[in-house]
Amino acid sequence: MLPVIEYNIFRHAGDSLTYDDEVVLAASVSTTIGILDGNKIGGDKDKFRDAFRTIVETAGYEDIADPSHRFEFAAEQAECQMPPEAEYMIMEIDGHVVESVRHGNVSAKIVMSGEMRSLPNGKFGLSEGDRIICATSNFYRKLTDEAILADALVSENCSEWMNYMIRRISDSCELKCGNLSAVTLIVRGS
Amino acid sequence: MLDFTLLSDRVVELMQVGGVLFFIALGAFAYIMLTILINVFKYKKKIADKNDDYLICDVAYFIERGKRDAQEDSFYISPMTEMPDNGLIAAVSDGMGGLANGEDVSSYIISRLKESYPFNFDDTAEVAAILRQISDEIYEKYKLSSGATIVMIHIKDNFMNFYSSGDSNIILMRGDKTTLLNQRQNYVSYLVKKMAEGGITTHDAYTNNRARALTDFMGNHECKVIRTSSPIRLFEEDVILVTSDGVTDTVNLGRLSKYVSPQLSARTSAERLKYAVRAKKNKRQDNYTGIIVKMERCFL
Numbered sequence: 001m002l003p004v005i006e007y008n009i010f011r012h013a014g015d016s017l018t019y020d021d022e023v024v025l026a027a028s029v030s031t032t033i034g035i036l037d038g039n040k041i042g043g044d045k046d047k048f049r050d051a052f053r054t055i056v057e058t059a060g061y062e063d064i065a066d067p068s069h070r071f072e073f074a075a076e077q078a079e080c081q082m083p084p085e086a087e088y089m090i091m092e093i094d095g096h097v098v099e100s101v102r103h104g105n106v107s108a109k110i111v112m113s114g115e116m117r118s119l120p121n122g123k124f125g126l127s128e129g130d131r132i133i134c135a136t137s138n139f140y141r142k143l144t145d146e147a148i149l150a151d152a153l154v155s156e157n158c159s160e161w162m163n164y165m166i167r168r169i170s171d172s173c174e175l176k177c178g179n180l181s182a183v184t185l186i187v188r189g190s
Numbered sequence: 191m192l193d194f195t196l197l198s199d200r201v202v203e204l205m206q207v208g209g210v211l212f213f214i215a216l217g218a219f220a221y222i223m224l225t226i227l228i229n230v231f232k233y234k235k236k237i238a239d240k241n242d243d244y245l246i247c248d249v250a251y252f253i254e255r256g257k258r259d260a261q262e263d264s265f266y267i268s269p270m271t272e273m274p275d276n277g278l279i280a281a282v283s284d285g286m287g288g289l290a291n292g293e294d295v296s297s298y299i300i301s302r303l304k305e306s307y308p309f310n311f312d313d314t315a316e317v318a319a320i321l322r323q324i325s326d327e328i329y330e331k332y333k334l335s336s337g338a339t340i341v342m343i344h345i346k347d348n349f350m351n352f353y354s355s356g357d358s359n360i361i362l363m364r365g366d367k368t369t370l371l372n373q374r375q376n377y378v379s380y381l382v383k384k385m386a387e388g389g390i391t392t393h394d395a396y397t398n399n400r401a402r403a404l405t406d407f408m409g410n411h412e413c414k415v416i417r418t419s420s421p422i423r424l425f426e427e428d429v430i431l432v433t434s435d436g437v438t439d440t441v442n443l444g445r446l447s448k449y450v451s452p453q454l455s456a457r458t459s460a461e462r463l464k465y466a467v468r469a470k471k472n473k474r475q476d477n478y479t480g481i482i483v484k485m486e487r488c489f490l
Contacts (some may be wrong), residue, residue: 045204053438114349114423129420146362146422153418161382164373165406170382170392 001097005031008138008158015176023181024030024051030094032074033183034061037108037122037136051081068151075101079147089134091119093185098132099123105137109148115137117151121124128189131161135182139165142172158184176186202442232488245348245426247278248484250456252464256436256475259386259475262292262338262410263479264300276308277346279353280481284434286341286407291336299338299408302327309423311346314353318415321353321408337409341432345483349421349432350361355414356407359438361446362422363429366445373416376417427452427453428485436478440467456484 020038025031034056041048059074067139071092078090080100087104098156100108101121102104106118111131119132131152140148147168155161169175196441197205205315226284249270255261270280283299285292305372309317321340339356352360373379392410395401397466406414424430431437431451441449441463449462460482467478 009254010386012389112479115420131431144367144369146340146364146367146371149422150362150369150418151373153420153422154372156419163379163386166381166386167373167379170377170386170395173398174393176393177450 001189003126005093006158006186006188007031007033008162008184010162010180010182012175012182013179014150014178014180015139016178018050020045021179022052023183024053025183026057026059029072032056032071032090032092033185034078034090035088035134035136035181035183036082036102037106037138037181039138039180040044040085040087040104041083042085043083048082050085052078052088059090059092071099071101071186078103082163087137091132091134093126093187095149095170096126096187098126099124106135107137107140108132109145111149114149114153116145121186125130125157126187128187130187132187133161133165133182134185136179138178139182142169142177152184155186158178158186162187207269208256213490218355236456241386244488245424245485246488247273247345247455248486249278249280250460251280251481253461253479253480254464254468254477256384256477257473258287258477259353260293260486261476261477262296263436264286264296265432265441265481266300266303266479272308276342277311278342278483279303279307279309279342280430280483281340281342281434282432282434282479283341283408283482284308284356284436284479286339286356286404286409287484289336291332292338292392292467295336295409296338296481297367298328299324299340305343307317309344311344311349311351314417314419316349316419317344317351318353322413323414325355325408325410325413325415329411332409334409334411337404339404339434340408340415342431343430343483345424345430345485346421350424351418352416354416355410356404357402357435359431359433359435361431361433361443363431363447363452364425364427366447369444370443371422375404375414375416377401377403377405380405389463394397424485426485429456430483430485431463431480433480434476436476437480439476440470440478441470450482452484456482 037054056079065099089102089106091100123134151164266281283296285296339358341358342353359372360371366481377400385392449466450459
């Protein structure tokens with residue numbers, strides 16, 4: 001039985017004039033999530049954002065010889081097409097396995113056994129009720145792991161969890177702290 | 191060899207009685223020692239089965255009246271002797287300022303908590319339902335003309351669940367970080383959510399006249415009780431503070447580590463924090479209550 005992935009996406013320009021990050025979520029056979037930190041790429045931001053969006057959105061459909069290598073293919077594409085200084089994370093949840101690749105300070109954390117842990121690169125097993133947050137370093141900057149953990153454990157759904165964290169960031173800087181991008185995910189039963 | 195024929199019958203009789211008593215005492219001694227050894231073995235096995243460091247709670251509290259006419263804070267700490275089986279409960283209730291009978295309501299909440307103890311650590315929905323029931327009882331009596339906040343922690347076997355309604359505090363100090371665990375249920379949350387959704391910054395949320403108004407509290411009908419769905423793991427030298435807002439309104443979160451430290455005993459931390467609040471000489475000082483729990487290793 002495949003789990004259902006509940007998610008909530010937050011995009012906010014903060015006190016910047018433009019929103020330069022990119023958050024993409026593509027659901028097909030699997031769920032693929034990508035976050036690109038727009039502040040860390042110079043030059044033609046729109047071009048790189050478009051390329052990143054295409055890579056993540058097509059990750060689930062890419063016509064390659066071995067479908068089990070879809071994610072690796074997307075990761076390779078990102079490595080080739082993104083500038084070296086780009087900070088991004090691509091994560092694919094397929095059944096009860098999450099596979100991720102990160103470049104720079106965009107990262108994911110997972111709630112496990114009453115603790116908050118960083119999601120490692122590569123494959124990681126999931127079980128029902130697991131909670132994951134993937135966000136830019138700017139989003140994490142005003143949050144402690146204990147705060148994210150407490151908010152995750154008291155929340156009934158992804159949007160409530162996200163709202164709790166936004167309240168904390170707001171208490172700290174009134175959201176005047178640059179672009180903020182995050183995705184919360186909860187693994188539900190089928 | 192001994193020749194008992196030289197002894198009188200009386201002496202022999204006494205020796206026989208003495209011998210019997212000696213063996214009874216020896217048997218009793220052996221029985222007691224055996225019982226102690228079995229219990230120590232069982233206890234060690236119980237700890238080993240946990241496959242974990244066994245932490246104990248060092249607990250201290252203070253409760254002080256500020257510039258208010260009455261003490262509207264109440265608190266509860268469960269019996270320490272019950273901790274191995276039922277865990278530790280620490281709760282603070284703060285009667286809502288500006289409303290009548292705050293003192294009665296907060297003490298009623300605490301007395302109902304005492305009645306309801308022990309709580310099921312593994313079913314936080316059940317405990318939250320008890321708190322909602324207490325809230326509804328207050329609602330039936332006062333019809334929103336009075337209310338109180340509640341914050342409660344339940345620590346068992348290195349894990350902690352917490353419950354909250356209103357704007358009192360549960361604070362975790364771990365390493366150099368101080369984190370408010372429970373979100374305050376006030377109008378700011380609603381405004382921030384709306385402004386964030388609208389893509390704007392949130393300065394106006396804090397200047398709104400109703401910003402600090404509570405959106406939920408004990409005494410509200412079917413109040414929302416914030417609760418952990420599964421517990422938070424605790425570590426050695428974690429310090430948990432359960433306080434009314436009278437403490438954090440005077441000594442803000444960022445400065446708590448100046449007075450409360452894992453290197454100090456809970457009692458010393460409690461004393462330092464209490465005197466820090468008093469020393470501020472706040473002319474509108476609210477009543478202030480705090481329970482400090484320090485997790486430390488047990489060297490049994």
